[in-house]
Amino acid sequence: MALIEPQNPVNLQNLKFFKRDEYELTINQSIQSLLNSLQNPNPDLSVFTSTFLKLMQAKPNPLLETIWIFSGLTFQINNSLNDDLLGELSAVKDLFQSITACSDACSPSICIALIAPVIFKLHRLAVDSKKKNVDSKRGKKANREIRSLLDVILGYFNVCCDQSNGDDDSGLVRPLKDLVSIWVHGEKTENGAAFNGLKQFFPLFSDEIIDCVTEESAGVVGLLAGAVILEAFLLKLCLKFSDGSSRHELQNELRSWAVCSITGFHNFYFFDMLVNMLLEPNLTVMSLLSSEDESFLRKLLYDVVILPDYSFLNLEKVGHLSNNHIKNNILSRLTVTHEAIELFRKNKDHMKAISYANAFSGSHLPTLITKLVTSELGSRGSESQLKGSSPAAFLKWMLDLEDQGLNLCDGFMSKHRERLVGYSSRMDLDQPSSEKTDNSLLFFIDNKGNDDDDDENINDSMNDVFVAAAREMQSGKKRKESKKKKDGAKFQRYNLLGSRSVGEFDNDDSDSASEVEDPDSDEDRE
Numbered sequence: 293m294a295l296i297e298p299q300n301p302v303n304l305q306n307l308k309f310f311k312r313d314e315y316e317l318t319i320n321q322s323i324q325s326l327l328n329s330l331q332n333p334n335p336d337l338s339v340f341t342s343t344f345l346k347l348m349q350a351k352p353n354p355l356l357e358t359i360w361i362f363s364g365l366t367f368q369i370n371n372s373l374n375d376d377l378l379g380e381l382s383a384v385k386d387l388f389q390s391i392t393a394c395s396d397a398c399s400p401s402i403c404i405a406l407i408a409p410v411i412f413k414l415h416r417l418a419v420d421s422k423k424k425n426v427d428s429k430r431g432k433k434a435n436r437e438i439r440s441l442l443d444v445i446l447g448y449f450n451v452c453c454d455q456s457n458g459d460d461d462s463g464l465v466r467p468l469k470d471l472v473s474i475w476v477h478g479e480k481t482e483n484g485a486a487f488n489g490l491k492q493f494f495p496l497f498s499d500e501i502i503d504c505v506t507e508e509s510a511g512v513v514g515l516l517a518g519a520v521i522l523e524a525f526l527l528k529l530c531l532k533f534s535d536g537s538s539r540h541e542l543q544n545e546l547r548s549w550a551v552c553s554i555t556g557f558h559n560f561y562f563f564d565m566l567v568n569m570l571l572e573p574n575l576t577v578m579s580l581l582s583s584e585d586e587s588f589l590r591k592l593l594y595d596v597v598i599l600p601d602y603s604f605l606n607l608e609k610v611g612h613l614s615n616n617h618i619k620n621n622i623l624s625r626l627t628v629t630h631e632a633i634e635l636f637r638k639n640k641d642h643m644k645a646i647s648y649a650n651a652f653s654g655s656h657l658p659t660l661i662t663k664l665v666t667s668e669l670g671s672r673g674s675e676s677q678l679k680g681s682s683p684a685a686f687l688k689w690m691l692d693l694e695d696q697g698l699n700l701c702d703g704f705m706s707k708h709r710e711r712l713v714g715y716s717s718r719m720d721l722d723q724p725s726s727e728k729t730d731n732s733l734l735f736f737i738d739n740k741g742n743d744d745d746d747d748e749n750i751n752d753s754m755n756d757v758f759v760a761a762a763r764e765m766q767s768g769k770k771r772k773e774s775k776k777k778k779d780g781a782k783f784q785r786y787n788l789l790g791s792r793s794v795g796e797f798d799n800d801d802s803d804s805a806s807e808v809e810d811p812d813s814d815e816d817r818e
Contacts, residue, residue, distance in 0.1 A: 316465050319347055319357055323466050326361065330477055341365050348394065356402045356513060357465050359394045363387060364409065364474035377421060377434045384413045385441055392448065400456040404449055404517040409475050411445070411523045412493050414438060418531060419579050439531050442524060446553070449521050453557045462513045468506045494519070495579055496526045498572050501565050511614075518561025522569075525553060525562070529589060530580040543592055550596040558604035560613060564621045567597055570628045571708070594632040597625070598648050601655040622660050623690075627708060629657075630683035652683055661686050668698060 322343050329335045344365060348358040371383040388410045395403045421434050464471070472493045490502050497505075497519065505512065505519050529546055537545070554563060569575060570593060575586050603609070610618055629652050636645040652658070658681065678689045 315351065316355070319355060320465050322347060323357065323361065323470060327470060327473060330473060337365050338369055341369070353397050353399075354394070355465065356398070356405060357471060359391060359398075359406055360409070360471050361474055363391050363394065363406075366390070367409075368474070368477070377417065378430060378437070380413075381417055381434055381437055381441070384410060384417065387413070388441065388445065399462075399513075400452040401462075401514050401517040403452050404520050405513055407445060407448070408493070408516065408520045408523070411520060411527065412475060412495075414442060414445075415495055415523075415527060415579075418527065422534075422580065435531075435534065439528075442528055442531070446524055446528060449524065450553075450556050453521075453559055456559075462511070464512055468512065468516065494523065496523050496576055498569065498576050500572070501568060504565070504568075515561050518559050518563075518565055521557055521559055521562040522565050525550070525566075526575075526577060527580075529592075530577050533581060533585050533589075539588065543588075547592055547595055550592070551600050554596065554600075555602065555604075558602075558609075560605070560610050560617070560621070563597075563602070563605070564617065564624070566593070567621065567624045567628055570594065570597060571624060571631075591635075594628070594635075594648070598629050598632055599651045601651070606656060607660070619664055622657065622664055625657060626661060626683055626686055630687055633683060649682055653681060658686070665690060665693065669693070 322340070326337075326340050329337070329340070341362070344358055344362040348354045348362050367383065367387050371380070388407065391406050391410065392403070395406050398406075417434070418438055421431055421438065469490055472490055476489065476492055490506060491499070494502055494505075501519065505515050529550065532542065532546055535542070554566075557563075570590065575590055575593075577586055577589065581589065605621075607618070629648060633645045633648045636642070636648070662678070679685055680688075
C-alpha cells in the first residue's frame with residue numbers, strides 16, 4: 293500500500309540504519325499523523341498499516357508503540373463489522389496470538405503490557421455476555437470461552453514473570469492516552485456518547501490507579517505491565533461469581549487461587565496496585581458484580597493481601613525499585629491491615645480481626661516500618677517511642693511524628709490523615725493475640741528459600757498448601773492442641789544516628805520466618 297506523503301513525511305526506507313533517537317522520532321511523527329487523522333469523521337486507517345508494519349519490523353526489538361498501534365489498526369480494519377459475540381471472541385483470540393507473536397523478542401514487561409487491549413476487549417465481551425445471552429446456549433459457550441482465554445493469558449503472564457530479571461524502567465515515546473485512542477476510537481457508551489479515554493480502556497481501575505500508571509515519566513512500561521496483570525486477575529475473580537458456587541466454596545477456591553497467582557507473578561507493581569485498590573471506598577467492579585458481591589470480594593482480597601507473608605516483597609528482592617515506591621507500599625499495606633481489622637471488629641468478627649493482627653505481627657512489616665521511620669528520624673530517634681505492636685499502634689506513632697514535623701514518604705500520612713485520625717479516637721494500640729483464632733486463616737507463606745531448582749515446584753507446593761487449608765475450613769475440625777501465643781514483633785536494635793534510605797536497608801529474615809500448618813499433620817488428628 294502506498295504511503296501518503298503529507299501524513300508520513302519521514303522516509304521509512306532506511307529505518308534499520310536509524311539511531312535509536314531517529315527511530316523514536318519517526319515513530320512519534322507517525323503516531324501524530326495517525327492521531328490527526330482520527331479527528332476526521334471517517335478516517336481511512338488502512339493508509340497507516342504499512343507504515344507501522346515497517347516501523348515494527350525495522351528493529352529486532354521493536355518498541356511497544358509499534359506493535360500496539362499496528363495490532364490496533366489491523367484489528368479495527370478486519371473486525372469493524374463483527375457484531376456477533378462468538379465472532380468477536382474469535383477475533384480477540386486472534387489478536388492475542390498476533391500480539392504474542394509480534395512481541396516474541398521484547399522484554400517480559402513489554403510482552404505483558406501489550407496484552408492490555410486484549411483484556412479491554414475481553415471485559416467488554418464479558419459485560420455484553422452478561423447483559424444479552426447469559427442464559428442462551430451461545431451465551432454460555434461464550435462465557436466458557438472467555439474464561440478459557442483468560443486462563444491462557446494468565447498462564448502467559450506467569451511465563452513472562454518467570455523470565456523477568458527485574459522491572460522494566462523504560463518509558464514510552466508517546467503518552468499512554470495517545471496509544472489508547474486507537475483502541476477506543478469509534479466506540480460508543482450505552483447513552484451513545486463518544487467512547488474514549490483511559491477510564492473506558494481500564495474499566496476495572498479507579499482514577500487514582502490510572503493516574504499512577506500514566507503520570508510516571510520513566511518506568512511506565514513496568515507499571516503498565518503490573519496494571520495489566522491486575523486487570524486480568526480481577527476479571528478472573530469476577531467471572532467466577534457466575535458459577536453458582538456457594539459462598540463457602542467460592543471463598544476457598546478464589547482465595548487459594550489468588551494467593552498462588554500472586555506468588556507466581558511475584559510482581560511488585562501488580563501487588564502494590566492491588567493493595568491501593570483496597571484503600572478505595574469501593575472496588576471498581578460494578579460492571580460485573582453486584583454490590584453484595586463487591587463487598588464479598590473485598591473481604592476475600594483482605595485475606596489474600598494481609599495473611600500471606602510474600603517473600604518477593606522482601607527488601608532484597610525490591611532493591612531495584614525507587615524508595616518512594618517501596619515506602620508507599622509498606623504504608624499502604626499497614627493502612628489496609630488496620631482498616632481490615634477495624635472492619636471485622638465492627639462487624640463482631642473478632643476471630644478474623646485477631647487473625648489479621650497475628651499475621652501482621654508474624655510478617656516482615658513491623659521490622660520494615662520501624663526501619664523506615666527510624667531512617668527518617670535520624671538523630672531525632674528518641675523524640676517519640678512506639679507504644680504497642682498492632683497496626684493501630686504503628687499508625688498512631690507515625691501520626692504523632694507527623695504532628696512533630698516529620699514528613700513520611702512524600703506526604704503519605706498527610707494524604708490519608710483524615711481517615712486515620714477518624715480511627716485514632718478508638719485505636720486499640722495493643723490488640724492481643726488469641727488462642728481461639730481460626731487456624732485456617734493463618735496463611736503465612738515463606739518462599740524466601742526458593743532457589744532456581746525449586747521454581748518448578750512452586751505452583752504444586754502452593755496448591756497443596758491451600759488445598760489443605762481449604763479442607764481444614766470445610767471440615768471445621770477443632771485443634772487438639774492450641775497454638776502458642778505469638779509474641780509481639782521483634783524489632784532489631786537499629787542505628788538511629790545515620791539516616792539511610794529504605795533501599796539500603798539490610799534485610800534480616802531471622803525474626804520473620806512464617807509457616808503454613810498442614811491440617812492433616814499427626815498432632816492435629818483427633
